[in-house]
Amino acid sequence: MIHEILAVGPLRCNCSILGDEISREAIVVDPGDDISRIMALVAKHNLTVKQILITHAHIDHIAGAQELKRLTGAPILYNQRDLPLVAMMDVQAGWVGMKTPEVAAPDQDLADGYVFSIAGLNGIAHHTPGHTEGSVCLHLPEQTLLLAGDTLFQGSIGRTDLPGGDLKTLLRSVHNKLLTLPDETLVIPGHGDSTTIGEERESNPFLQT
Template identity: 60%
Template sequence: MILETFAVGPLQCNCTILGDEEAHEAIVIDPGDDISRIHNRLTELGLKLKQILVTHAHIDHVGGALKLKRLTGAPILMNENDLPLLQIMDQQAGWLGMETPEIAPPDESLKNGLNVGLDSYPAQVIYTPGHTQGSVCLHFAPLKMIFAGDTLFARSIGRTDLPGGNSRQILDSIRTHLLVLPEDTLVIPGHGLNTTIGEEREMNPFLQPWTR
């Protein structure tokens, strides 16, 4: 397995290349920016991109998806409930003083329970609204690994003060869908350091009412 996570763009979004070196295939999760770097790395590794998976439609996670699709032909998958955020991409760019990236609706919606990923490394979509109304996590159960987007961070949770955010909803999503996972599940968040479900049960101050 090839697993490379690196920060892209001014907000340092965690972008991940997950590849199967035997099948020479890969997926990319949250290509928010630095698409030349991502594409060059795929080429260096000899991997054909099969899917572009977007955990939610904030500019730092989705901003480069269409450019990567045009370079590789891979479809973009994102939950349809975040389409309103795509429609205000110019406003999102304005908040950060960035140039508005060209975007397009996804080729397929990341609906709850959908199977995605690679044949050798399958994942299931877990719908976790709260940070945005279309936020999802990607659970690679055989690998004991989950890509949490901006729903859950090491010792923190996603902000809910932007359009589509709901503080009650994000906490309910985490309690209902993430804290029930095995403690040794590796959490790769949308920003910052990796953690585990067990660590967040014990040490995340936002989650203590349910874990004590």
């Protein structure tokens, strides 16, 4: 599998490009900004983007999705429970000092248990509310990989003080959906450094209850 990670936008959101070496099909996760850089890597690997997946509808994760869709024709998938956040994108832009991006309803609801796939690569979406009502984590079992959005970080968890956030719900999501995965699962959070499920199970101070 081809896996490129770009820290995009002013908040340095981790955007993942997942591609299959044989089919050259690709998935882009959380294209929050810097679409020209994303497209340059797509071209470098001679990939065709087939899906655009959004872990949650905060501006730093979704802002570039419509532009990427125009360039690639790929559908945008995110959990429809985050539509209220999309409706307040102008407010979100004010939080971070960004221009309000063009956003739209998802082409497909990224619901719990949804199986996303391209030729040679597939995974499952786990609905993990708490950071937002529609937050999802993307698990690729064959690659022992989890794209955690802003649900789980190295030594931390997602903030819960923004609209749709709830600490008890987030902790329940992590314990019930993520800590059930194998310890060796590589975790790519929405921002910052990678970690593993085992490391977070053992040392994350938010999960020691």
